[in-house]
Amino acid sequence: MCGTVQWPQQPPVFIPHAPPATGPQPVQYATGPQPVQYGGYGAPMPIRGVVTAKSPGIAVLLSFLWLGAGNLYAGQTALGIILIIVNFPLAILAMTVLGLIIAFPVWLILAVLGMVMAAQGAKDFNHRNGIMVR
Structure with missing residues (x-):
């Protein structure tokens, strides 16, 4: 917070046998307490x-197993949370016979759509x- 360097920084390494870089290249320096690796031409990465x-x-x-959990796993956070929130009223509605007749088809449709979107989300x-996954 005070602005002092917490991790010692090493100076860029000069490689005399490396060919010169073609054109201007941006140099990215690590800021904060990140360790630094030195890439080709001595530029820190x-x-x-x-x-x-x-x-x-x-x-x-x-x-x-749980509506929305696969979407959370696949990185689709908003969709996963929405499906989990929708699952609770469907579970409460399914406690009655008439509610079960309504809730089960809705849950089944959402489950199939959630599974397809979770698989596609994992691939994305x-x-x-x-x-690369075979």
């Missing part, structure tokens, strides 16, 4: 986080983060 692949099968299974998450 910030370290990125590691992202694991999302399985469409697990997303479908979670959506089957993997594609967006450059993860």
Whole structure:
């Protein structure tokens, strides 16, 4: 908070045998308490986080077990929360015979749509983060 450097910064490394860079290249310096890796030509590069692949099968299974859970797993937070909130009135409505006749078809439609969207969301998450899944 006071502005002092918490982590020691290393100066850029000069590589005499590297060919000169073509054209101006922006240099990105890590700010804050991030460790710094030095890339080619001595320019520091910030370290990125590691992202694991999302399985469409697990997303479908979670959506089957609890409406909206697969969407949360796949990174579709808003849709997952909406489906979880909609699930509670459907469960209360299903406690009566007439409510069960109304709630079950609605839940079934939402469950199938939620499973399809969760699987697609997991695939989109993997594609967006450059993860190739066979």
